[in-house]
Amino acid sequence: MNRRFKIDLIVAARPNYMKIGPLYRVLRDADWCRPRLVDAGQHYDPELSSVFREAFGLPEPHAALGVGSGSHAEQTAGVLLAYEARCRCDPPDWIVVAGDVNATLSCALVGARLGISVAHLEAGLRSGDRRMPEEINRVLTDQLASLLWTPSEDADENLRREGIAPQRIECVGNIMIDAFELMRGRIEADGTRAARGLREGAYAVVTLHRPSNVDDPATLRRLVETLCAVADDLPLVFPVHPRTRQQLTVEKLYTRLVAHHGITLLEPLGYVAFMNLVLGARAVITDSGGVQEETTYLGIPCLTLRDSTERPITLIKGTNRLIDPAGLESAMRELARRDGQGAPPLWDGRTAPRVAASLRRHLVQIAE
Known part of the structure; x- marks a missing residue:
């Protein structure tokens, strides 16, 4: 050429x-x-x-x-x-x-x-x-x-x-694993977890942004109440997506989360800071796509608040589970860290x- x-x-x-x-x-x-x-x-x-x-x-x-x-x-x-x-x-x-x-x-x-x-x-x-x-x-x-x-x-x-x-x-x-490995050193050295006094394995990370979860007032209210119940037993760290924050505010649910002693709300985080939180988490509660893969790679339990996933290999070989809001609290109580079958090929x-x-x-x- x-x-x-x-x-x-x-x-x-x-x-x-x-x-x-x-x-x-x-x-x-x-x-x-x-x-x-x-x-x-x-x-x-x-x-x-x-x-x-x-x-x-x-x-x-x-x-x-x-x-x-x-x-x-x-x-x-x-x-x-x-x-x-x-x-x-x-x-x-x-x-x-x-x-x-x-x-x-x-x-x-x-x-x-x-x-x-x-x-x-x-x-x-x-x-x-x-x-x-x-x-x-x-x-x-x-x-x-x-x-x-x-x-x-x-x-x-x-x-x-x-x-x-x-x-x-x-x-x-x-290629999401490339991104993680490329930044692994910075992620492990990042102080996001330490700055908030979070102990490894003693909290869960939450991310929510899908319309199916945050746009319907009844669904959003049910999720907020479930997260509060989960946080009674295990602290939650919740970087709030702008879309989700807007819906929570409109439905007057944001103050409910702020008032709970076991829930820490954060502004949206950069990749390094977010993955520093994930690395130390006992579990991740999410409706996102990429984090299903990262948790599979890292052997961290992931509860995905969706009824389907475009990444079924994370269910077969990884640590991911599909869950509905009604089953989230019991699923968290049954949680055990496991390694799945290891990362898929390549x-x-x-x-x-x-x-x-x-x-x-x-x-x-x-x-x-």
Whole structure:
């Protein structure tokens, strides 16, 4: 190859930085490509994206689309229009999208429409629940992408079952583990846990942000009462997502949590500080996606407040359990730290180099 290929790496919400960050660090040192961060601006708190950029040593985005919050249709359409305009002026050679946010689908659509190859990092994940907008984003992105990088064998099976050609599928491992291992030293040295006097194994971490949990007043109230009951026995540390804080305030439930002696409410945390809390936790209560994988890797019990997961391998091989609010209190009482079956294959902190090697192979084929 006689030139450096332009690779657009799309970020949009906070988890994207953890997936794209390790890959950017590998590609920036390569002599065959020029990676460009494109920030769709879909995240709720712009300040938090800068926290992740600092944590992973990323530059300011090469392009910021500034779409902001809104309905799924508004975000999807906004990114599509803004990114298509950018690609018409300065097209990349490849587009790399990650995960399942609205911008993932939008940028894949732009690539398909303009004839630009698209690679999907974290492809093949399926919950089977088409009521989740993220599930629609996953399925459609995988149909549009030229290259599908999967984290585990079950994702490969999902794609084959949907008729995806085997030559488009490559199992590369879980890049979220790369992010953790990249930052492990800083995470272990971080003082977030110590500053709050938290003893290892003597508290649980809570994260909540899914609409199914926080948007319905009755569900949210039931969750708050359950968390208060759990905190009577085990202290809870709860970094509150901006969306969740807003709903708690509207429903006059925030003061209920503040008043409980066993619950510590925090502002949203950067990756390093958050994982410092997770490392010392007896358990994690969540409705997030990525933390299901990290707890599986670390052998920390995870109770996921959802009725389905796009990461079923964490249920089969890991420490994850799906739970409903009504069963959370009893599940916490029965909790025992366990190691599961160990990390799935290729969850080894070396996914980013495998992804880069895969991308280079495909670029060589096209160049030849």
